[in-house]
Amino acid sequence: MTIRNRLTWLFLGVVAVLLLAVLAGVFALQESYTRREFRQRLRERAQVTGYIYLKKDEMRAEAFRDFEKKYLQSLNNEILQVYDDQMRVRFVAADHRVQLSDAILARIVASKELYFTLGPRQAVGIFYRDNQGDYIIVAAAENTYGDQRLEYLASIMGVVFVVSLLMIYLTGRGFAGRALAPIAALNDQVDRITAQDLHRRVDETPLRTSERDELTRLARTFNRLLARLETSFEGQRTFVRNASHELRTPLTASIGELQVLLARAREPAAYREGAASVLAELQQLKTLINNLLDMAQADAAGALTEEVRLDELLWEVRGALPPAQRGRVRVDLGPLPDDPAALEIVGHRALLARAVGNLVDNALKYSPAAAAVDLRLRCQAGGFRLEVADAGPGIAPDDLANVFQPFFRAADARGVVGHGVGLPLARRIVELHSGTLALQSDPGRGTVAEVWLPA
Secondary structure (H helix, E strand, C coil), rough: HHHHHHHHHHHHHHHHHHHHHHHHHHHHHHHHHHHHHHHHHHHHHHHHHHHHHHHHCCCCHHHHHHHHHHCCCCCCCEEEEECCCCCCCCEEEEEECCCCCCCHHHHHHHEEEEEEEEEEEEEEEEEEEEEEEEEEEEEEEHHHHHHHHHHHHHHHHHHHHHHHHHHHHHHHHHHHHHHHHHHHHEEEEEECCCHHHHHCCCHHHHHHHCCCCCHHHHHHHHHHHHHHHHHHHHHHHHHHHHHHHHHHHHHHHHHHHHHHHHHHCCCCHHHHHHHHHHHHHHHHHHHHHHHHHHHHHHHHCCCEEEEEHHHHHHHHHHHCCCCCHHCEEEEEEECCCCCHHHHHEEEEEHHHHHHHHHHHHHHHHHHHCCCCEEEEEEEEEEEEEHHHHHECCCCCCCCCCCCCCCCCCHHHHCCCCCCCCCHHHHHHHHHCCCEEEEEEEEEEEEEEEEEEEEE
């Protein structure tokens, strides 16, 4: 069932219940009023009957006839009875076959006024005290007019209910269609957006809604989602394009070198030189593949559950360097807390070591051969700041904004062996640990990589 139909039927059901409750309440009030009115008429009838029957001997005949003509207009199927204190019938009008039981008469005497039913008739019995003695006066009749009036009212209410439901259904369907029109327009726009044109955005103007309307907020949220998807897709395209190029280059060079070696017989020294060249290319390919795998591992890393001491991590990174490079790295831990546990964070030790190692490796590659690289750790309020400072040529301001894009190589870095994956990988790992990685570079004076990790 569509949302329009669901809203229409829901609206119709709610209004139908409310309308039915109102009509039922009106009918119940009218029925109660009809019953009270008829009982009052019966009571007045009984009182007038008693007055005429018991007082007529004291009235002139002409006056009695006028009184009788004025007040004793009979009701439908009417019964008028008068009983004395011995429960004997003294006066009966209409049906003589109706005889009240002693129990009912006793109840009338006890309660002074009693309403009850006699078959289809409604009846009232009153205890009437006169100077001639005590009497029981009973008046009964069928409320035909009241019943017909209630039936007529019920038929009118039934017609009103059915016609109202039909009108409510049509009105609700039109209202639901109008309310959902902006959603249909939004759906049509979204349906036209494919993976090839993620640059398109949902137009908020045709929605004709207020600035704080839910549909406007939905359109804006969807536009932000499209922007993120566009960025992600563009990054994926760039990644695939650059990765294919970087993977193809060492393979092409290795295949070409081997083809040259196999073209004709050569001296052993030439074979060794060619094999060394192929080995170097394959090592570069291995490094690239390892970086790509580490990036995938960083994206798919699960829960961070290891307790990692950052001071030990820095020494591990330094110790993993080749001996020739190890002496160039100076570790500065700064003032340390008295409790060693204060240097621990919850994370992934191998990935953190890879991130810091990539930063140190970049610093070593871009620094002069004799220059030192500083690896500093500082404990601060709420977390830790880790810095890797080199003495290299620095990064141009135009390139600084792009260095975290996979496979991006700055113009000054083209002569250094690398693939442009180390910095993006380090940033992903740091962000996985809810931290930040930023570069501060002064061209000609070096670069400082700043890592912030929350405690």
